[in-house]
Amino acid sequence: RKEVEQDPGPFNVPEGATVAFNCTYSNSASQSFFWYRQDCRKEPKLLMSVYSSGNEDGRFTAQLNRASQYISLLIRDSKLSDSATYLCVVNTNRDDKIIFGKGTRLHILP
Amino acid sequence: NAGVTQTPKFQVLKTGQSMTLQCAQDMNHEYMSWYRQDPGMGLRLIHYSVGAGITDQGEVPNGYNVSRSTTEDFPLRLLSAAPSQTSVYFCASSYASGERYEQYFGPGTRLTVT
Numbered sequence A: 001r002k003e004v005e006q007d008p009g010p011f012n013v014p015e016g017a018t019v020a021f022n023c024t025y026s027n028s029a030s031q032s033f034f035w036y037r038q039d040c041r042k043e044p045k046l047l048m049s050v051y052s053s054g055n056e057d058g059r060f061t062a063q064l065n066r067a068s069q070y071i072s073l074l075i076r077d078s079k080l081s082d083s084a085t086y087l088c089v090v091n092t093n094r095d096d097k098i099i100f101g102k103g104t105r106l107h108i109l110p
Numbered sequence B: 001n002a003g004v005t006q007t008p009k010f011q012v013l014k015t016g017q018s019m020t021l022q023c024a025q026d027m028n029h030e031y032m033s034w035y036r037q038d039p040g041m042g043l044r045l046i047h048y049s050v051g052a053g054i055t056d057q058g059e060v061p062n063g064y065n066v067s068r069s070t071t072e073d074f075p076l077r078l079l080s081a082a083p084s085q086t087s088v089y090f091c092a093s094s095y096a097s098g099e100r101y102e103q104y105f106g107p108g109t110r111l112t113v114t
Helices: none
Strands: A004-006 A011-014 A019-025 A032-038 A045-050 A055-057 A060-065 A070-075 A084-091 A098-100 A104-109 B004-007 B010-013 B019-025 B031-038 B042-051 B054-057 B064-066 B076-078 B087-097 B100-105 B109-113
Touching: A004 A084, A011 A019, A019 A084, A019 A104, A032 A060, A032 A070, A032 B100, A045 A055, A045 A060, A045 A070, A045 B100, A070 A084, A098 B042, B004 B087, B010 B019, B019 B031, B019 B087, B042 B064
Parallel strands: A011 A104, B010 B109
Antiparallel strands: A004 A019, A019 A070, A032 A045, A032 A084, A055 A060, A060 A070, A084 A098, A084 A104, B004 B019, B019 B076, B031 B042, B031 B087, B042 B054, B064 B076, B087 B100, B087 B109
16 A cells, blocks of 8 residues: 555536545554645645644645544635645654655646 | 745756755755655655754655755755656755644756756
C-alpha cells in the first residue's frame, strides 16, 4: 500500500456543486495532516490543516478518520477559481518527513 | 518579507554539467527542504534540514548535495547533471509549534537536462 494515496481524477464538477475528495494513508503513527492546493505551473500552497476534531474554513471542510486512516476535503458551492490540483499531505512527525500524495485534479465547469 | 525565494526560475543544462539551485527564506524557519515534482510522481523529498549545520537525505537524494551554513540559505547542488534530473524543483521552509504547522514553498526552478 502506498504511503499516501489519492484518486488522481480529474473531477469535473459544475459550478455551485459540492465535491469531496478522500485521501488514505498507510502509517497509523501519522500525526499531522494537511491539504494543499497547487495551480498549474505554480508552487503548492497550504489550504488547511486537518485537526482531529475536523475543521471548517468558509466553503472548505476537512475531516480526519483515524480508525480508517483517511482524511477528506469537502468543497461547498464550488467556484471556477477552485479549479486546481489538491494535494494530501501527511507528516509522521518522525524525522519531520512529510509525504505528499500525487494530487487530485479538480475542474469546475461553468 | 519575501517568504521563500528560488533562483534561477529556469535552467537548461547539458549532461555532465554541475550547478547550484539557490533557496533562501526570511521567516527564520529552522526546517527547510527540497522537493522535485515530476508528472505522475507527485512531490518527492530530495534532502531536508532541521537547522543550520544539519542536513539529511529524503526519498530521492542520489545525484544531489545540500548544505545549510545559515538558517536562511539552503542551496541544492547537482554534481553531474543527467537527463533523469529534468524536473521542477521546489524549496520549502516550515514552522511547527504544537498542532500548528505552516510550510511555504518557493516558486520553483524548472530544470531541463539535455
